[in-house]
Amino acid sequence: MAGLMVGVLLAPSFAADPPAPWKIPGFKARKANPVAADDASITQGKTLFTQLCAMCHGEKGHGDGPVGLTLTPHPADLGRAEMREQSDGELFWKITEGRAPMPTFGPALSEEQRWHLINYVRTFNAPAPSHPKYTVPTAYRDTLTDVIKPYLAIGAALADAAGQPTSDQWAMLAKAETHLQTLDGADLDEAPAKAWRQTAAQLHEAIQQSKQAKDKDAMKHAYDSITKVIAEAVQRFGHTLNGTLVLYSCPDAFDGHGAVWLQSDNSQTQNIYHQHDDDCPPTPMRYLAGI
Structure with missing residues (x-):
């Protein structure tokens, strides 16, 4: 027993x-x-x-x-x-x-x-997705994944205490977002089309705001905003990365306002919102599998 x-x-x-x-x-x-x-x-x-x-x-x-x-x-x-x-x-x-x-x-x-x-x-305590999942052509998931890749690279740079993202990394993210805008949802049913256009608009706004970030702290705030859009989009449409995205939370970030970030694994290595592990131990909130 x-x-x-x-x-x-x-x-x-x-x-x-x-x-x-x-x-x-x-x-x-x-x-x-x-x-x-x-x-x-x-x-x-x-x-x-x-x-x-x-x-x-x-x-x-x-x-x-x-x-x-x-x-x-x-x-x-x-x-x-x-x-x-x-x-x-x-x-x-x-x-x-x-x-x-x-x-x-x-x-x-x-x-x-x-x-x-x-x-x-x-999996027992993963919150239920708060957004409906849609079945969309692979092109949509591929395009979203093209945004996720430079996003993850920027996260790794922000997690490096000695460095920060380069202008080229931000430019790659902006380029991927511009390409995402070329898919307008015209070939989707009404509900997923509306959700896709909302995602595209929110992502565009978040990335435009990131261009105003002049220091690392401002970049972290911008990154948090981008994360929330991408996480919601992945829950709705999926992705084509090889593996599972992990949505992490740091409740103590930004003076207790909290922040989230995504990783392509569960190694807990990219907590960008703390200086010491005891300040904000990484907490996996949800595992976002591809579709």
């Missing part, structure tokens, strides 16, 4: 006498996930979860498995929003070290298996 309780303490519990908070070393909490959260990883994670966790946490991770219902406290609901506040490194440490009634899984699972498990568990 002990081997079936991977996630009992991964998320908060509401028992009468909750366990003391986990004491996780800071450098362990910041451990980056080296395994891309693609379909293959999530499938492997699901297999592990079904074998090791579902009896306690339930098939959907709600803490309602047949064994879990007999435990005090009950296993946590892995779909709760609080799960998004825990870094991949925190989850990895908890699965590895364990704490009664949760067993230690370090000896039982390889590091890669633990990362697969985390990638699957993340």
Whole structure:
């Protein structure tokens, strides 16, 4: 039975006498996930979860498995929003070290298996897309992807404490956006056509504003605005990148106003809104797969 309780303490519990908070070393909490959260990883994670966790946490991770219902406290609901506040490194440490009634899984699972498990568990607390998905010709997704590529390069430059994006990188983004404007949605149905034109207009405005950014802080504000448009567009239309985009959040950025950014993997390496990891640990909000 002990081997079936991977996630009992991964998320908060509401028992009468909750366990003391986990004491996780800071450098362990910041451990980056080296395994891309693609379909293959999530499938492997699901297999592990079904074998090791579902009896306690339930098939959907709600803490309602047949064994879990007999435990005090009950296993946590892995779909709760609080799960998004825990870094991949925190989850990895908890699965590895364990704490009664949760067993230690370090000896039982390889590091890669633990990362697969985390990638699957993340699907339980990923917010539902707030925008309808549309099926559009590949040309639209390709054109949006052409915007995403220079966008990601600019993000990597902003994440470099010693540098900043070059004028050529911003110019490549502007050129890709100009090309996107050539697709006017005339060959789409009414709803996706309207959504595409809205995306094009918002992206144009955000990139025009970025041209006024004269220093790195201003560039970060501009980048945040561009991110929000691209993230919404990807949720609606998809992309053709090889892999999954990860939408990250930094709630403490801009004096608590918050900011978001996209990465093409879940390595947590491009947090552009902080100077030290403790200021704003990267938090994956949503995995945006291509369509």
